[in-house]
Amino acid sequence: MTHAARIADALERFFVNYRECMTYVHLAFFFFFIALMFVPLLTAEAAMGDTPFSNFALFSNYIMWGLWFPLVLLSVVFTGRAWCGLMCPMGAASEWASSRGLKRAIPWWLRSEWTPHASFLIITVLGQTIGVREHPEGVAVVFGATMGIAILFGFLYGNAALHYGKRAWCRHTCPIGLLLGLFSRMGIVNFAPKRKVIHIARYTERGVCPTMININAKDESRHCIECFKCVYPEKETAGLKLELRKPGLEIEKIRFHNPNIMEVMFFYIGIGTALGGFLWLFLDQYQQMRRWLGETMLGWRWQWMGEPAVSWLASVHPERGEVFMWLDFISISIYMVAWAAVASVVLSLTTLASSFIAGQEGADGTLYSRFLELGYQYAPVCLVSLVIGLGSKLFSPLESLGPNVPSQAKEVLFGLGVAWSVYLGWKILQEQGLPPLRRLVPLFPGVMGSLLAGVAWWVAIFGPIVLEQSLFD
Numbered sequence: 001m002t003h004a005a006r007i008a009d010a011l012e013r014f015f016v017n018y019r020e021c022m023t024y025v026h027l028a029f030f031f032f033f034i035a036l037m038f039v040p041l042l043t044a045e046a047a048m049g050d051t052p053f054s055n056f057a058l059f060s061n062y063i064m065w066g067l068w069f070p071l072v073l074l075s076v077v078f079t080g081r082a083w084c085g086l087m088c089p090m091g092a093a094s095e096w097a098s099s100r101g102l103k104r105a106i107p108w109w110l111r112s113e114w115t116p117h118a119s120f121l122i123i124t125v126l127g128q129t130i131g132v133r134e135h136p137e138g139v140a141v142v143f144g145a146t147m148g149i150a151i152l153f154g155f156l157y158g159n160a161a162l163h164y165g166k167r168a169w170c171r172h173t174c175p176i177g178l179l180l181g182l183f184s185r186m187g188i189v190n191f192a193p194k195r196k197v198i199h200i201a202r203y204t205e206r207g208v209c210p211t212m213i214n215i216n217a218k219d220e221s222r223h224c225i226e227c228f229k230c231v232y233p234e235k236e237t238a239g240l241k242l243e244l245r246k247p248g249l250e251i252e253k254i255r256f257h258n259p260n261i262m263e264v265m266f267f268y269i270g271i272g273t274a275l276g277g278f279l280w281l282f283l284d285q286y287q288q289m290r291r292w293l294g295e296t297m298l299g300w301r302w303q304w305m306g307e308p309a310v311s312w313l314a315s316v317h318p319e320r321g322e323v324f325m326w327l328d329f330i331s332i333s334i335y336m337v338a339w340a341a342v343a344s345v346v347l348s349l350t351t352l353a354s355s356f357i358a359g360q361e362g363a364d365g366t367l368y369s370r371f372l373e374l375g376y377q378y379a380p381v382c383l384v385s386l387v388i389g390l391g392s393k394l395f396s397p398l399e400s401l402g403p404n405v406p407s408q409a410k411e412v413l414f415g416l417g418v419a420w421s422v423y424l425g426w427k428i429l430q431e432q433g434l435p436p437l438r439r440l441v442p443l444f445p446g447v448m449g450s451l452l453a454g455v456a457w458w459v460a461i462f463g464p465i466v467l468e469q470s471l472f473d
């Protein structure tokens with residue numbers, strides 16, 4: 001038995017033995033997160049000189065955006081979706097509600113592959129317009145609403161024939177679950193069937209799995225939340241087995257792990273949305289677009305664009321000197337969606353070029369199958385984009401080491417992401433049957449795609465901060 005197998009065995013036995021105790025962990029996280037979400041609304045505003053140690057609102061903000069969000073994202077590489085199965089209070093509350101709820105069948109519109117993508121876009125854009133990373137009210141609205149919907153979906157959906165609950169929210173809607181699921185394909189941790197059955201449906205609402213995985217058909221990490229409910233260490237051939245693998249292996253061999261075009265599109269959309277969410281704060285280009293939009297709409301006599309937007313959609317905090325108008329709400333939304341579209345087009349073209357050239361060099365498969373596989377090379381770049389773009393508070397404490405250290409840390413992280421993406425592209429081309437020298441040319445467009453994302457982040461990290469006079473000031 002190898003060291004990795006011994007460690008996997010020990011982990012498996014530990015978590016199976018203490019599975020029942022997870023309820024207490026979930027409860028502890030539930031109350032902790034409720035406190036982080038709502039207590040800052042009741043406590044004193046942060047004053048000049050306050051720190052996370054002297055003001056609860058700052059403490060809560062740092063825990064959410066400086067630690068929880070970026071570290072949970074990065075953790076998938078080491079622990080897969082352990083956050084989802086072992087700690088997340090939202091998923092646990094949804095499953096609990098499902099075990100006691102109406103247990104209706106999950107409707108088709110919820111099962112659509114578009115649903116988590118729409119959910120991600122809506123929540124990410126709303127997060128920017130409402131200032132979820134700056135204002136405690138934003139956290140309360142976004143997280144309070146998602147927690148409420150997660151519990152509602154749990155209450156509505158499940159399987160009437162089973163006494164335990166299902167997680168329709170986690171499988172089909174949660175935007176964080178979407179991120180963690182896709183990136184868990186790069187992770188070290190995997191749950192594999194002890195006895196694999198092929199040619200059966202991957203999805204079932206009848207089995208033990210809360211995220212509807214047909215465990216004997218399991219061949220991808222994406223939907224596995226590592227709850228250990230299907231793990232029976234004492235049985236030779238039943239259930240799943242925890243195993244540790246080389247990071248990125250599932251993506252290198254993605255053709256055997258149910259690749260999906262919607263996942264590839266998400267890598268592009270995720271990079272673009274994160275860039276848009278970061279760049280609107282920094283680039284003059286956003287201000288020019290906003291000004292043009294404002295002037296155009298004033299020309300149409302849409303005076304309401306200059307009115308403050310509603311506080312559950314946009315940041316409206318006159319006491320803190322920030323009031324977003326409808327114009328701001330619409331401009332930020334358009335800008336982020338536009339970046340998602342631009343990134344999707346550019347990276348689709350680079351992937352298409354790689355796929356076409358690989359075919360010319362003798363790679364197997366069709367243009368589409370090669371495109372599908374090569375699209376996964378952007379997973380690491382997408383992961384680091386989201387960490388840098390939406391979780392950049394993680395790097396703030398590094399300022400104590402020097403004013404440039406946070407930027408340098410982001411550069412290093414981004415560089416590692418690009419290097420990993422290039423390596424994955426190389427390995428995917430190998431799987432497509434190309435010998436080393438023939439991989440170089442088809443690899444090039446993929447490298448260009450990663451570097452283009454790098455250029456955009458370079459502007460985001462080091463670009464000039466342009467603050468222009470508001471059109472309606």
Ligand code: SF4
Nearest residue numbers: 084088091170174177
């Ligand atoms: S999918 Fe979302 S709600 Fe479900 S456990 Fe994961 S993070 Fe929590």
Ligand code: SF4
Nearest residue numbers: 209224225227228230
């Ligand atoms: S496959 Fe097993 S460990 Fe993974 S979510 Fe389903 S029941 Fe839990």
